[in-house]
Amino acid sequence: xxxxRRFRLREPIVAAAVENDGRTMAWLIPSSSxxxxxxxxxxxxxxxxxxxxxxVLAMPESAIAERGDELFEPLLGPGPAGTMDxxxxxxxxxxxxxxxxxxx
Numbered sequence: 001x002x003x004x005r006r007f008r009l010r011e012p013i014v015a016a017a018v019e020n021d022g023r024t025m026a027w028l029i030p031s032s033s034x035x036x037x038x039x040x041x042x043x044x045x046x047x048x049x050x051x052x053x054x055x056v057l058a059m060p061e062s063a064i065a066e067r068g069d070e071l072f073e074p075l076l077g078p079g080p081a082g083t084m085d086x087x088x089x090x091x092x093x094x095x096x097x098x099x100x101x102x103x104x
Contacts, residue, residue: 002039
């Protein structure tokens with residue numbers, strides 16, 4: 001599964017997005033940008049939906065393979081609540097004493 005994989009671009013790549021008013025816009029994603037794969041596009045043309053700069057854009061799968069380097073290190077910065085290193089931990093069961101205290 002490709003979703004969630006992150007890449008740093010070695011070269012700029014052109015991506016496309018449909019704006020709220022229905023216009024198709026082309027974006028030039030600069031080199032050294034980090035993109036994250038969201039999913040495959042619904043049209044089946046070997047395009048991937050990627051997240052970049054708060055936008056979801058469509059980008060050719062071959063361009064990412066040719067011009068991007070996959071990142072394997074964990075995300076830096078604050079993660080979800082209850083994490084120290086940005087890595088998501090599996091959910092833990094609530095201890096019995098806390099469940100009893102929370103019930104009214």
